[in-house]
Amino acid sequence: MPARQFVTLGMFIIDQFSFQDDNGSPTGQSLAPQIGGGGTYASIGARIWLPAHELGMIVDQGHDFPEDIETTLRSYGDEMWWFRRQPGLETTRALNFYRGDHRGFQYLTPRVRITPRDLTDTPLAFPATLHFICSPSRAAVIASEIKEISSWAPITIYEPIPDRCVPEELPALVDVLPSINILSPNAEEALSLLSIPLPPTKNTIEEACAKFLELGVGPEGNGWVIIRSGSMGAYAASKHRVGGWVDAFWNDAAQVVDVTGAGNAFLGGLAAGFVLTKGDVFKALFYASVSASYTIQQQGLPTCSRSEAGEWNGDSPWARLRELEERHAKRSTKDD
Template identity: 55%
Template sequence: MACSKTFVTLGMFIIDEFSYTDLEGKSTKASTFEIGGGGTYATIGTRIWLPPEQVGMIVDKGYDFPSEIENKLKAYGDQMWLFRPQNEARTTRAMNIYRGDHRGFEYLTPRIRITPRDLTNTALDRPRMLHFICSPLRASTIISEAEEVEGWNPLTIYEPIPMYILSPNAEEALSLLSIPIMRPISKPLIEEAANRFIQLGVKDAVIIRSGELGAYVLRRKTGGKWVDAFWTEADASKIVDVTGAGNSFLGGLSAGLQIANGDVYEAVFYATVSASFVIEQSGLPAITSSGDRALEQWNNDSPRRRLEALKSRARHE
């Protein structure tokens, strides 16, 4: 089956539940639930730039699937979601436990993992880019399955160790290389880590996501450059919740690679803007104006406006 999708994730759709207590276990805030899953955030990060018919994700829909969540997902575009009924099971759920300053995480239901074979003969079959989040062992299995499909050679966007483009955050990068983490983490230390990854054999580019410092892009052939974070220290009130920021960054990166014909440095500007929308609230950003792609807005702002503002800042540095 031919597929018109540019980006498809194998990440699981998760309903995140939240529990807030003090150190003695007394509730400090009412329990809530939100849309979750790294794959979901990556999908929305891509959707900010690409039309819904080019983006895709499987959503395993249990018997307890809330109608308000389904309606919110469909607001981003019906064509994005392949809902698979799981009539005998609950939707995948996870509990995020906040006890004082400590955070815990645990799955409340069995996980339904998704593989390339699940895409076969569906509207998500053989996309140009395939995103997945898993252990290296499982990643090897996913890649082997993809290689079994004749005529399909997707660009893989893999968290945390990609095949072609490596994009950890700063702490992950230093930990992977056994470099001592000295705070505050400096740009020269991040640049050193990126160079080490290239020396270890990363084929194309290393992108280290570095919070308020921005993102460092090192390409094997052309060297390294920094891209600023969209929101700076002066805009601290805009940063509400960074959950999913890294996933949405990689989704925006995928869209940017498509739009910019594979230019990794250019794609990081799109990635940075996608992350800027995700961190402005708890949960996913909202489409506040849709219909005309050129005028589409998220959180009452234009991704294109932010993209041009970020590029203008880079030109004047």
């Protein structure tokens, strides 16, 4: 069986929710448990563009794994999930809690980390692109394991976790950067790591990108930095290509329901776009932006249509891609 184009080491999580006002009193709002996890959203971001058999993710199933959730996952394509039974454990769950405008996150069960070695005896072994979400020190362990697996040199997409995007983690990040092909924090994370004052602006985001490149991203410094910047879009650069911006797909705030998982889906879409554009990272950003656009339209995962048109949320990703590319071309012409 050919190697998968995209595999994530991100975890599957069942998300639970709590809503409080600024004083800590329940608001009365409720939300049923949902499919979550950065790996899940990244996988769906890639699935928007690529067939299920070209993707992969390990899903750890505890003794309490809900049958309806497995059915939902399989609706996106059986081949993309490698269900790993964990009968002695609970399924990983986390609480997303909202207090006024503040959002928090905490695990309710022990995490089961996924490593490159976990892929070797599965159909997900030796993918062309490997995505992971973790601390810089954990990323170094993953990079070391990859090197130990002979004849495998995947494109690595590294997404640092938010609570480790602090200045104290910068030395550990610098150590692992030569093993990372694509580094992609969001704007707040990038500025925090580099001790650049918040809130982000386009100028400070471009400054952060340049500083990361100076630190040496990728083998021989030939990697990319992509800073995901919410409604501002995304900024990307490498030492061989001048930086550039790609817009967020939605410029209508009414279309933005919940941004949970948007950054993960962006990077899954980026990996798919990298395949479909034969390695053009900048062009792949358009696929990434479209993948994110489907994620933020509702709470939870976007829905896949089984129609021949391959629609998601009742709309064609290829039509959105054309629209975004045309919008970018017009803006570039105007700027010239």
